[in-house]
Amino acid sequence: MAVLEMKQVRKIFGSGHTEVEALKPTDFSSQQGELIAVIGPSGSGKSTFLTIAGGLQTPTSGQVFMNGTDITKLKEKQRSAIRLKEIGFVLQSSNLVPFLNVKQQMRLLDKVKKHNLPSEKLQELYQTLGIHKLLNSFPSDLSGGEKQRVAIAKALYTDPSIILADEPTASLDSDRAFEVMEMLQEITTKSNKTTIVVTHDTRLIDYCDKVYQITDGRLALQTEQAQS
Amino acid sequence: MFLAWNEMKNNKLRFTLIVGVLLLVSYLVFLLSGLANGLEDMNKAAVDKWEAQGVILTEESDVNLPQSSLSLEDYDGEGADEFASLAQISSIATSGDNKSNVALFGIHADEFIMPDITEGETFQNDNEVVADASLKEEGFELGDELQLASTEEKLTIVGFTDNAKFIAAPVLYTDLQTVHKVRYGEAAEMYKEQINAFVIRTDDLSNVDVKEALEVVDTTTFIENLPGYSEQKLTLNFMIYFLFVISAVVLAIFLYVLTIQKISIFGVMKAQGISSKYLANSVIAQTFLLAAAGVVLGFLLTMVTGFFLPDIVPIAFNYLDLLLYGIVLVFVSVLGALFSIQTIVKIDPLKAIGG
Ligand SMILES: Nc1ncnc2c1ncn2[C@@H]1O[C@H](COP(=O)(O)OP(=O)(O)OP(=O)(O)O)[C@@H](O)[C@H]1O
Ligand SMILES: [Mg+2]
DSSP states (O other): OOSSEEEEEEEESOOOGOOOOEEEEEEEEEEEOOOEEEOOTTTHHHHHHHHHHHHOOOSSEEEEEEEEEEEEGHHHHHHHHHHHEEEEEEEEEEOOOOOOOEEEEEEEHHOSSSOOOOOHHHHHHHHHHHHHTTTTTGGGSHHHHHHHHHHHHHHHHHOOEEEEEESTTTTTTTHHHHHHHHHHHHHHHHHHOOEEEEEGHHHHGGGGGEEEETTTTTEEEEEEEOOO | HHHHHHHHHHHHHHHHHHHHHHHHHHHHHHHHHHHHHHHHHHHHHHHHOOOSSSSEEGGGSSSGGGGOOOEEOOOOTTOOOOEEEEEEEEEEEEEEEEEEEEEEEOTTSSSSTTTOOEOOOOOOOOTTEEEEEEHHHOOOOOOOOEEEEEOOOOEEEEEEEESSSSTTTTEEEEEHHHHHHHGGGGGGGTTTTTEEEEEOOOOOGGOOOOTEEEEEEEEHHHHHHHHHHHHHHHHHHHHHHHHHHHHHHHHHHHHHHHHHHHHHHHHHHHTTTTHHHHHHHHHHHHHHHHHHHHHHHHHHHHHHHHHHSOOSOOOOOOHHHHHHHHHHHHHHHHHHHHHHHHHHHHOHHHHEEEE
């Protein structure tokens, strides 16, 4: 079964004169272990696609299935619960809580959700992300790259089935950007996640299994690489 | 609690300020409540001492003791468990350099208005009085001879009792005849049946049967009609209630500003799937902690102040009142927080994460 599946998903903003079809009717599906890139110019509908996939907004029409559940039919409260359980967001800007240190960022998730990664796994994650020495630091003391890595740790800690990343490397220099992509790649394959990365940085697509191009709201599969 | 606590720990200055404001508001509330209490006591302590349920006065007196004039024969105790006669007159007593307003209570020594003697002995002869102990603080002593304004009669303090103030004046207890002499001078004999009221103890005031032109008022009504009593009480209570509103509004504003500043953080947490309920609870918990801290500190400051205030400031704390006011303060503060909750619920996570 597809982890994430979209059927004829369409999003229109405004009406009449100001009507914008941000997403033309789109079919999409992704499987476990896939790292997918969505690229496209500014204003093409990348974020719209990603936020609909993540249940942050509902499409004008069409259905979004997450592990078989149609989330477009759910109320915000239920979608919020699904986001917590199934989705890890990595955002362009930092999504860390400024008054919590790295360890506490994870503990906050313990407060709202049971069954997160066991502590050995978490330590391992810290190691992999290279933030194990920063556990007592607050976001304001971290560099952009470190923040992004903590954000990734946070997204993975709840052990979601889907990781959605919007320009995760935007605030990083090339080396760091490649590192982050490597990490996402490793985690996706190792722990069987579905990861969708939205970016306009075409250098990152080498890490991905599938690349979709989005232009004026139309999503099209561009390349599919042999699974490594 | 986790979020609330860590946020406060990391923004000490900001939250200390909020606690400071609440501290001052609750300090003011507690002091005012103490003052209201103290003033009440000053007015009615002697009445509380009666432990009576009602007072019989003339109808035309309009529940005003000095204006009520009746005769010892007007009531025979029908429907009451116990009753006592009272003649009251206000005056100014002077002894040497000491001078004080006083309320003279003319009573029968064998009736229940007769107070416990804490020092000296009870009055036995005419012109002997048992005085409220507060007169001691003003320099009066046992054996002092008191000169009263507007009469030739001289009174002698033979004993003291405590907590006997009536309309802010210390009470002098004496027999009826002495009061008559003070009031009517030579004509005292003619008016010897004259008193101002009967005080009654009974389980049920409605059983008390009085003659035409007399009325039975319950003690609470009697106290509320003491001159200035209700006005004072109302003014102070109004201030206290207003402070409740102020603390709610101040806290609402503070929290609202803090919430607005945190919209994007809340939005990010909501995007992640953390429920509005959790965030709202966190704000409530935070408000509760801040308010409780402010109120407790305000209480401590009040106690310290009470300790250092000079005795003439009529302040008396009723701890039950303080507890109640403290709870109300915390409660209205939390109400103020509800205003921000609505903002949190409305935050669209989509906007917070940017597109
Ligand atoms: N809430 C909205 N109301 C109206 N129009 C919107 C809204 N959100 C997006 N749009 C429009 O939909 C189109 C797609 O927007 P979207 O944010 O998905 O683009 P994007 O590919 O993420 O761009 P960027 O790379 O700049 O982030 C744009 O034309 C945008 O103006
Ligand atoms: Mg975008």
